[in-house]
Amino acid sequence: MSENSAVFKIGELAKKVGSTVETLRFYETKGLLQSHSRSAAGYRLYNDSHLTQLSFILQAKKVGFSLKEIKYLLGLNLAKEAHTCEEVKTYTGEKIAEIDAKIRDLQSIRGSLHQMYEACCGGTEKATHCSILHTLAASDLSTELGARQ
Amino acid sequence: MSENSAVFKIGELAKKVGSTVETLRFYETKGLLQSHSRSAAGYRLYNDSHLTQLSFILQAKKVGFSLKEIKYLLGLNLAKEAHTCEEVKTYTGEKIAEIDAKIRDLQSIRGSLHQMYEACCGGTEKATHCSILHTLAASDLSTELGARQ
DNA sequence: ATTGACCCTAAAGTAAGCTATAGGGTTTAT
DNA sequence: ATAAACCCTATAGCTTACTTTAGGGTCAAT
Ligand SMILES: [Zn+2]
Ligand SMILES: [Zn+2]
Ligand SMILES: [Zn+2]
Ligand SMILES: [Zn+2]
Numbered sequence A, B: 001m002s003e004n005s006a007v008f009k010i011g012e013l014a015k016k017v018g019s020t021v022e023t024l025r026f027y028e029t030k031g032l033l034q035s036h037s038r039s040a041a042g043y044r045l046y047n048d049s050h051l052t053q054l055s056f057i058l059q060a061k062k063v064g065f066s067l068k069e070i071k072y073l074l075g076l077n078l079a080k081e082a083h084t085c086e087e088v089k090t091y092t093g094e095k096i097a098e099i100d101a102k103i104r105d106l107q108s109i110r111g112s113l114h115q116m117y118e119a120c121c122g123g124t125e126k127a128t129h130c131s132i133l134h135t136l137a138a139s140d141l142s143t144e145l146g147a148r149q
Numbered sequence C: 001a002t003t004g005a006c007c008c009t010a011a012a013g014t015a016a017g018c019t020a021t022a023g024g025g026t027t028t029a030t
Numbered sequence D: 001a002t003a004a005a006c007c008c009t010a011t012a013g014c015t016t017a018c019t020t021t022a023g024g025g026t027c028a029a030t
Helices: A011-018 A020-028 A046-063 A067-078 A085-119 A131-138 A141-148 B010-017 B021-029 B049-064 B067-078 B086-121 B131-137 B137-146
Strands: A043-045 B044-046
Touching: A011 A020, A011 A043, A011 A046, A020 A067, A046 B086, A067 A085, A067 B131, A085 A131, A085 B044, A085 B049, A085 B086, A085 B131, A131 A141, A131 B067, A131 B086, B010 B021, B010 B044, B010 B049, B021 B049, B086 B131, B131 B137
Parallel strands: none
Antiparallel strands: none
């Protein structure tokens, strides 16, 4: 009906999302992105819903979900009958908590790095006096290590 | 002079940071944590500065720095003469930018997940009507998430 | 003097997530 | 009709970050 019913081959799908043919075939072996129809020649055929799902996979991956976790998320959707809202909500809550913990950790080291960054003069002289390196240094460890090399 | 000059063996160090002996020896092969002295029997000996450095390694790892990146950071410190404040500050700035990007990505998917979480009833019936699953399957989410790439 | 908890090295194995290679069919354009 | 640009399967190889195995020494306590 609409131009939404477009069908494309694996190379086109890969290009659309900035991935590679090999990676998409790899995801298929992992059960993440199944093409359910093939051309007469045996070529995998995809549509917009595959594109949607693939975008989700890539975004989730980008923020630290493993392929296993992504498969679980997608799997919930494919077997709705076998799960309850409670189960889905609990899993989602756990993931949110994990993300929150990760954000906190990142903000913590971000704060440390930023503090170091602000303190450094950024000049072009030797870094022997660099406050960043002094902060990173573990007291006399560097001397000990330097002596060995 | 002080009781800060305590010396400990690999098992004690591992325990202090909640890691394992094998991991610490592995870090040594990767040049991340060198023990500078050995006991008569050939046991690795560590002190508080090793503990400091190891804590830094683990914290950096926890927030997504690779061992290679951590080695570079530590390496700057061991070869101060060969670097400038400018170089160190630039590298640090890049890392901060990377962390900021990662935080933004996490907050983005966090927002999506939270929205789904709030909308789900969390009941014990079949998840066929679950709004989370419906949202995951919808093109809305993937479009929204994918749009940031 | 023997037991158990440590320590050592060297090397192989594991898991995740791809990436590359080999060998071959298909489509498209000239 | 032939060559480039695709597609296919199967399998091997790579990187990261460990973990395990094998075969031994060392140390403190009984
Ligand atoms: Zn400076
Ligand atoms: Zn500096
Ligand atoms: Zn519900
Ligand atoms: Zn629900």
